[in-house]
Amino acid sequence: MAKTTLQDVAREAGVSLATVDRVLNGRAGVHARTVERVQSAIDRLNYKPDRLASRLARGRDYHFEVVLPTGANDFMRLLEQEFRDTAERYMHERVRITFTHVDVFDGEALATALERLPADLDGVAMVALDHPAVAEAVNMLTDRGVTVVTLVSDLPGTRRAHFVGIDNYAAGRTAATLLGRFLGHRSGKVGLIAGSLSLRDHIERQYGFEQVVQREYPDLEVLPIREGRDDDDRVERVAEALLADHTDLVGIYNVGAGTAGIVAALDRSGRAREVVFIAHELTPPNRRQLIRGTIDALINQDAGHMARSAARILLAAREGVPIVPGQERIRIDIFVRDNVP
Amino acid sequence: MAKTTLQDVAREAGVSLATVDRVLNGRAGVHARTVERVQSAIDRLNYKPDRLASRLARGRDYHFEVVLPTGANDFMRLLEQEFRDTAERYMHERVRITFTHVDVFDGEALATALERLPADLDGVAMVALDHPAVAEAVNMLTDRGVTVVTLVSDLPGTRRAHFVGIDNYAAGRTAATLLGRFLGHRSGKVGLIAGSLSLRDHIERQYGFEQVVQREYPDLEVLPIREGRDDDDRVERVAEALLADHTDLVGIYNVGAGTAGIVAALDRSGRAREVVFIAHELTPPNRRQLIRGTIDALINQDAGHMARSAARILLAAREGVPIVPGQERIRIDIFVRDNVP
DNA sequence: CTGAAAGCGCTTACAG
DNA sequence: CTGAAAGCGCTTACAG
Numbered sequence: 001m002a003k004t005t006l007q008d009v010a011r012e013a014g015v016s017l018a019t020v021d022r023v024l025n026g027r028a029g030v031h032a033r034t035v036e037r038v039q040s041a042i043d044r045l046n047y048k049p050d051r052l053a054s055r056l057a058r059g060r061d062y063h064f065e066v067v068l069p070t071g072a073n074d075f076m077r078l079l080e081q082e083f084r085d086t087a088e089r090y091m092h093e094r095v096r097i098t099f100t101h102v103d104v105f106d107g108e109a110l111a112t113a114l115e116r117l118p119a120d121l122d123g124v125a126m127v128a129l130d131h132p133a134v135a136e137a138v139n140m141l142t143d144r145g146v147t148v149v150t151l152v153s154d155l156p157g158t159r160r161a162h163f164v165g166i167d168n169y170a171a172g173r174t175a176a177t178l179l180g181r182f183l184g185h186r187s188g189k190v191g192l193i194a195g196s197l198s199l200r201d202h203i204e205r206q207y208g209f210e211q212v213v214q215r216e217y218p219d220l221e222v223l224p225i226r227e228g229r230d231d232d233d234r235v236e237r238v239a240e241a242l243l244a245d246h247t248d249l250v251g252i253y254n255v256g257a258g259t260a261g262i263v264a265a266l267d268r269s270g271r272a273r274e275v276v277f278i279a280h281e282l283t284p285p286n287r288r289q290l291i292r293g294t295i296d297a298l299i300n301q302d303a304g305h306m307a308r309s310a311a312r313i314l315l316a317a318r319e320g321v322p323i324v325p326g327q328e329r330i331r332i333d334i335f336v337r338d339n340v341p
Numbered sequence: 342m343a344k345t346t347l348q349d350v351a352r353e354a355g356v357s358l359a360t361v362d363r364v365l366n367g368r369a370g371v372h373a374r375t376v377e378r379v380q381s382a383i384d385r386l387n388y389k390p391d392r393l394a395s396r397l398a399r400g401r402d403y404h405f406e407v408v409l410p411t412g413a414n415d416f417m418r419l420l421e422q423e424f425r426d427t428a429e430r431y432m433h434e435r436v437r438i439t440f441t442h443v444d445v446f447d448g449e450a451l452a453t454a455l456e457r458l459p460a461d462l463d464g465v466a467m468v469a470l471d472h473p474a475v476a477e478a479v480n481m482l483t484d485r486g487v488t489v490v491t492l493v494s495d496l497p498g499t500r501r502a503h504f505v506g507i508d509n510y511a512a513g514r515t516a517a518t519l520l521g522r523f524l525g526h527r528s529g530k531v532g533l534i535a536g537s538l539s540l541r542d543h544i545e546r547q548y549g550f551e552q553v554v555q556r557e558y559p560d561l562e563v564l565p566i567r568e569g570r571d572d573d574d575r576v577e578r579v580a581e582a583l584l585a586d587h588t589d590l591v592g593i594y595n596v597g598a599g600t601a602g603i604v605a606a607l608d609r610s611g612r613a614r615e616v617v618f619i620a621h622e623l624t625p626p627n628r629r630q631l632i633r634g635t636i637d638a639l640i641n642q643d644a645g646h647m648a649r650s651a652a653r654i655l656l657a658a659r660e661g662v663p664i665v666p667g668q669e670r671i672r673i674d675i676f677v678r679d680n681v682p
Numbered sequence: 683c684t685g686a687a688a689g690c691g692c693t694t695a696c697a698g
Numbered sequence: 699c700t701g702a703a704a705g706c707g708c709t710t711a712c713a714g
Binding site: 003005006007017018021024025049050052053054055056057058059060 | 707709
């Protein structure tokens with residue numbers, strides 16, 4: 001069966017191409033009776049527009065902005081690199097992707113940066129901080145007609161179009177199950193380190209983790225969470241104190257970044273073998289420590305997938321075509337030394 | 342910067358559109374000097390053709406065939422459904438995807454089916470059996486100009502264009518690590534069940550599994566592998582015998598399908614809690630047993646990702662455009678009850 | 683409110 | 699060996 005085209009629909013409805021186009025794209029100024037006639041022809045022929053032709057004909061450039069943290073950690077650098085690769089490919093398809101860097105721990109600064117984004121923007125993909133000014137800026141952008149997707153950490157309750165990231169509660173629960181199972185029936189204390197308690201993803205992971213430990217592993221005691229600002233040095237000092245304070249520490253879950261700091265502290269303490277250590281993100285150094293055995297398991301969100309997904313979602317939104325939900329679901333990857341790529 | 346077009350290149354090289362097109366697509370009959378001039382203009386302008394326009398202009402329909410096993414197990418049904426969804430979407434982009442079913446355990450039958458495929462086919466995606474006649478048929482198709490990708494189980498040494506699936510050695514190693522770590526320091530016997538020893542993916546998983554157990558978990562003894570033909574009933578009887586023969590069985594790794602049979606045998610034996618059980622594929626029943634706790638971990642290859650990847654790879658091959666390697670790498674997913682979607 | 687015509691960036695016969 | 703022209707299936711001004 002040959003493809004049904006706009007031509008076919010126009011003939012079937014007894015109108016011109018332009019009119020079918022108007023109906024198809026919901027443009028105003030068509031008589032209700034005509035709309036109906038065209039619509040019924042479309043239905044009768046099971047017509048779907050050719051996306052390729054429509055993009056070509058529109059001949060329009062899309063412009064998306066990616067907002068990432070400055071002074072970024074390894075994961076954020078990875079994510080940026082993936083966005084740059086994606087940008088490179090989209091460049092030849094009339095899509096321009098540019099970058100802005102902002103201090104992710106400063107809500108006001110992030111909000112200001114968002115407000116100052118060029119007015120002709122089609123879409124924004126951003127790592128969000130859970131802060132009222134940021135939420136406000138996201139809603140303002142949306143009202144201005146810009147499509148916004150959140151990355152890594154969500155802003156529910158705002159009018160962002162989509163969240164590109166994992167279910168962080170589930171990620172925390174996953175970490176707890178791995179830690180609990182790897183410990184077998186050992187009992188003892190478990191230390192948690194987060195970047196900041198105003199990062200929604202960190203809070204959610206912590207919550208999920210504690211929930212599972214309490215319910216499933218009563219022999220484990222979760223110590224109060226400590227903050228390390230996702231910075232290797234600070235995290236190292238926090239881990240050092242944790243190890244010194246608790247000689248019966250059997251596990252560490254690093255909710256955020258700065259994993260290299262924990263590795264250093266564990267190495268120095270000579271307790272790397274006995275402490276089960278779960279961390280996030282398959283960065284090159286983390287990968288090395290996983291294979292070496294200091295990290296027992298990594299939980300990952302695929303940076304390449306996220307970058308491609310964000311770009312696809314923004315583009316689909318602007319073109320008015322649906323997304324494939326399964327393709328845009330970011331999985332909670334678990335890596336042990338044997339399944340790392 | 343506006344997009345560079347064929348027009349620009351033609352002007353820069355001082356030739357017509359048609360000639361640039363010939364050089365771009367490597368068509369014969371262009372003077373070497375002209376080729377050079379055009380090539381240098383392309384390089385100078387960093388020109389990349391607009392894939393959308395080129396597809397539109399070619400106005401050509403692609404036809405791909407997906408070859409799947411008959412009497413399929415849950416995973417294969419899942420995979421087929423994902424291919425059907427993909428087919429539905431591609432239908433409106435001038436790509437037709439049709440299906441053939443063959444007994445996956447019968448090499449001759451599979452080879453015959455491949456040989457009988459319509460001559461105008463552009464590509465084939467197939468679940469391969471490791472059999473000389475199948476390898477031969479794959480090479481024949483390739484020589485005929487058909488692009489072949491293997492699915493799930495590879496046929497290395499043939500001229501297939503790509504393998505869409507996971508590294509099955511690594512999957513086996515991953516299963517062993519999870520089993521070993523979940524067992525803590527318990528010692529005992531571990532049972533392996535495979536579908537068939539002429540399925541390359543099964544052999545590879547077994548090999549990877551045994552390698553890690555021998556090297557890392559000397560307290561575990563891997564029993565000789567048993568075959569269950571990926572059939573629930575047969576697998577159930579095999580598992581039953583395994584449990585009866587070895588009262589000190591501490592772990593089971595199901596290399597292939599038929600997992601429901603093992604669940605039934607474990608339930609009946611009353612030893613479901615104490616035996617650590619690792620299986621493959623996140624099918625609906627497996628998902629249920631994972632959450633229930635009878636299955637301790639699942640190793641998965643994402644069916645949706647595989648179907649989309651196979652289609653993208655076939656299309657890219659026919660259009661002569663490159664793929665994005667990271668996007669086509671099928672990951673070895675690990676699922677515990679907490680990170681299932 | 684509706685239509686004829688030009689054009690998006692390529693490819694494909696057809697001439698020469 | 700090379701080029702002019704038509705066309706792929708849409709969208710967009712421009713008329714009316």
